Amino acid sequence: MDRQTLVLGFALVALPVLAAAGPLPATAPQVDFGYAFGYPHRLTVALPDSGDKTLVDCEPGQVTLAWSYDNLLSFPVGNFFGPATQWKVTLRPEVDGVRLMASTWRRSEGWLPVLTAEFTGPTVRATLEVAGGSRAALVRAEFTNLDATHSHTAAIDCAVPGNWRGVNPAGVDPGLPANARDALVAGWMARADRVILAAVGGDGYQVAANTLHPTLELRPGETRSLWLVRPYRVYESMLPELRRRDWAQEFADAKDVWRRLIGHTTRIELPDEGVRRAYYAGLADIFIMREPVPGDYIGTLPGTELYRATNPVEAAIASIALDEAGLPVEAADGYRVALDSQNFDGCWSESQGWARTMWVAAGFKSWFVMEHYRLTRDREFLANVFPRMLASSRWQEQQRRRTRVLADGPRPLTYGLLPRGMGDGGLKDDASLYGVFLPHNIWAVYADQQALRAAEELGLTLEAAELRGIYETARTDLLDAIRRGAIQEDGYRWIPGVAGKTSGSRWGVLNAAFPARLLPAADELITGTIRKMESKMSPGGLPIHTGWMEDGMWVAIAPDNLGETLLLRGDGDAVARYLYATLNHGTPLYSWCEERGPEPGAAKTTGDRQHLWTPVAVLRLLRDSLVFEDGDTLHLARGTDRSWLDRGAVGGTAFQTHFGPVAYELTYAAASRQVRGQVDLAAGRPPAVLQVHVRLTGGKKLASVSDPAARVLQDGETIEWSHPGTQIRFTAAVK
Template sequence: MNRLVNLLVAMSLVSAVRAEPLLRWQSGTPARPGLKLGATVDRTFVLDWRYTPPDWQTSICLIDDGLKTLVGKDGAMLYDYGGSGSAAGFATRVTLHLDDGEDRWVGQRIEDPRVPIVITEMLRNGIELRIQAFAVPDTAVWPSPPTREFVRRAGIPASQAVRMGPPRADLVLATLTNQGPSTVEVRPQVRVHSTKAIRFDKAAQIVWVGDRPMIGMLPGATVASRSERECVVVLPAMSLPPGESRQLVVPFHHSVDAITWSIEAATRALDAARAYWRKADLPYGRISVPDANVRAMIDSSIRNIYQAREIKDGLPAFQVGPTCYRGLWIVDGAFLLEAVTMLNRSAETRAGVQYMLNHQNADGSFELLTQYWKETGIVLWVIDRHEQLTGDTAWLRETWPRVERAVQSIQSLRRKASQDPAAPYAGLVPPGFPDGGLGGPIAEYTNVYWLLVGLESAVAIAARTGHTDQAAAWQREYDDMWRAFRKAAERDLAADAFGNKMLPVPMQRPLDRAPHKALWAFCHAIHPGELFAPDDPIMLGTLASLTDNECEGLVKGTGWLDTGIWNYFGGFYGHAFAWLGQGDKAAQVLYAFGNHASPLLAWREEQSPVGQGGEICGDMPHNWASAEFIRLSLHLLVFERGDELHLLEGLPPTWLTPGAKTTVEDVLTRFGPFSMMLRVSDDGQTADLEIRPPARRPPARLVLHTRDWAEAVMLDGRALVDGRDLSPTQRSTIRITIRLPGHQSP
């Protein structure tokens, strides 16, 4: 494939320009032969969490918190993830009950998308139990200054005590209300389950878990039962007249002595928690949409990303989740970093990129996961994309030695793969780990896709930093690998059950898994990789295989669960359609994606379709999902294609109701910060679109798409045809006359 034209363009532009010549994209680009759009679901543009997982957990920890406290669907406080023999991975699980029976779960909600106070409601025999669980943000509101006498009492070495982290407390503030006609007596219970040793210090009224004095109890609490892994503590009896309420507090302490909290102290702490979250300096408001539930998901996604983040080696590590994916994962981290950078937090993400770069091996590769060769290509894309968004070419030049070494490692991999010219992967890379539903090592294509993307980024980086000879050499490397890929792909094409001629991930034949399994990196090859021409038959056939496996608006069976739904695969899938000019389909996928979150605004990695079992897989909250929801929400409104910027291509029709306002405020693009506001008139007849184009390097084209919802588009008194260019440098206010189904023009 001839890349010379692109190389010359890349040498003169700040942004990377991809392989094939860009189409002159127009709104409502018709489906090409082989491009399937799938069926629409009922209430397409309604986000009501209809596909929520059967069970969920929610983070209540603080920003950059070292203690990742989670609350279960039943209100359980979940701690010590990863303990041997633990239930659902948590070594310690604590629940509050009305007495020794079982309460009926009524519901659970989060106080606000930006305020992770989890409220769980239970009911039994006319008594309502309302539990508010939250993290205390400041020791200044504690009833007494924190102490660490427990270290001496437990015989913990002083050096270990120093590593325990700052004092932290989580509180459960419970309200019991008698909804019945007569006075009742209630004796609430705290049930502590743990794989660690549990003991109750009756004199101090403290439950110890392992070597930690963890839970402070009310005076007068007694042990009802105790076993190796469970301790049931009965709190003092409460008399509840009809219609009246009583409160109690159960505190959880970490790295500090446990103390007793009064209701007054707990209430002050609750107010402090609300103030902490309302004042939190997080990148809210960069994207604001009329749909309150979509807006809630965006805000919650931002918050969850920062709750999962930690400071490691003095740098912010953007982590995927609080449990099994707590740590640096290169591919997940790449999209987390991009999402936060687009929200104009480049200083934070620069540090996050540096934390990622610090994991480069001596041979130039990145391989946090064994034989996950693709990580090197992903990091090259991260470097490329970060510089695109920030425009910091000086930083890119500083990073150049890492880029050179990374490309050398890819070249070394290709030489190794070609030692046997008869190997199915000759010219590509050795067998590796595909992930996303397939184990390894096997000969496969996920590593191929991402290393091709990485080489493209390396060519663009070399061009932008003036290394023209290196850019030309790496272009030849890319071209050679691309030819090897096309040859192998033609050999490995298969027909799926729907008759689609597509490229499965494994090279081995016969296939032992569904052909569409693990096509995540294929979607990335479409976008952000931009490897395929829009009419590429291999790409269209493979994408059609995904579309024919849609379920609940997403794709079934492409992850680890053969019959499950990989929720944030919806982000990859939606972006593929966005890149192909199918904004309406991308918007449909966004809503289906959102509908698989919990009502507390977070995603599990994978889950069964509704009514088809209760299988789950992966972390929760899963913040690659958070990043994908942010990315796709933004890209429905503002989308980069090479040196073009496209607007409103995926705007859902439900965002055009009377008085609706959609804003994008100083989000970063490869052209610089971009802002716009679309405001619908109160009568729903017209809309004004205000645009502030990026000024750092204006796009070659600024294209407005109104699909079939606009009757007329006027700029300075002249009519614009849908898809026609706007001025890429001048601020504009555009008047749009709206035409929706059932709408009558005045």
């Protein structure tokens, strides 16, 4: 990558083709999805920010489309209450009347929210590609006759489960003309003549009451295709127009929308394409899990079925990820509804919605506000939101006063904390879902901290003084509860979900280190909590009981809580292990259910089948592994896998950071034992310290660096600059 590419790479529209990687070392980790949970594996298809979503579930021998004709515009904002899945059609490719059972599935082009499913038999291969278009969800069904001597009949059996909906008009009345056989209408449970599925391009159509069955005749070696169309709003009288429409163009347009959108984001350069695809798949899924909600807002959703409703938590993580990827307008637009959801008394925990009494809400909202400001330096945005932050901190202080009560005996562990609220994330106070939870108080105190930082940035001295008093008092009370309520076990202490109790999960307790930084990353309680969480591990290398399932995993918490904290502690090897373990517990579609059992092919799952937290935690951890801000220090490649530099270049362009856009590239030449690097920083706000981490296999260390302004630190794999310039080129010798 030359200088021009480093500076201008962010302006390219098409995603770059991955450079050929070097040979895979025997010890290098691989993305193989070896611990994927059981079928079905889900990918939701739609255009960005669309309420017309189609769930696509993959199992051996079939693909199922499922959807609702409702969207969030008809539901209250922010409530755990959304559209129910009303319709399903199962697609089963056949050859000469026999189902094709051998099947694989992946994302088209590796990362698009477009399904490619292949079904292979001894004579014919079928490929179903499913995308969400502007007027319909589209299935391009292509059949290739692998037989050089015989013709074969290919078909897709499109069946609606049950007998009450999805009617083939010709199945009811065989005397109807032939063109009445190529569509299913609702019949029941919707306007009766609503077209739920139509076929375009078939040679013939076998007829049954609840089945659409297009066929194609294949000559030896021939490839042919047809279209299945799930229209969003089409009725029986409109079928002539549906048959004439250029669905191939709409299908191509849908892909182009995604390429253009994601093509304006950060370019990461890695030799492991499996990891790199996860980044762009995660970015795309943020837009899959957004749609219009009442009030002229775009809502960001934790899932596409059970969790198809807005809340402020996953939405904050997703919006920060968009900011970091270079989409600040989209980031702010997708979080406006969360910021505006505040009571008149200042409570920012949405008492009329899903986040009712979940005191984490103000912390997640404040995290987004300050990250958006640090990444964009949009002072007007900060000034506009600050009154909400101030009102929230004042409300929280009023609530804490209710618990600052001393009775006879020792100070209670709830002294100065927020009152009882809803835990979620597997948190429990004994057997109750309601209690005084430490993670919620960590996030609430973090909200006060960020409100103070905002006041200081805006030069509001009176408000800063008030917020400093609120924050310091709340922090002191919380740290007292954390330290006195820590659990002693086997010579170490760890932070529980409820002070002094071992019930429930430990979701969120490590947030005391990151992002809240209420405790130092090296604090003995953070060390002990990591040890506790890692004391019971799954066969695939993830901690058990990170959420609701005592014998299972909320996979997202490995990259989100553990990974980010370990990165802050400088443990890049552990970060890389958790990154690969998380990827390999996903499906080949880069999708994850919320929680699942620990074994490969786990049948037990809970929550949404395609949950947002894990993919967005993966893309944030990958970004932070490559570019990580810690105060005035910028870290590059701190959490990269050691095998990557042996295999190819590491870096990227258009990383959005607290210090402006950053581009860099590291390469290692094994023959000459040299690492070459180039770094471009933005003018105007460079970091006070720049650290480039050169992580190599086999214990290899750096001997020297060519740049006289740099030094190799004692660990032998970190190069440091104080007050770096905007353009750095160096060569480092490896011992």
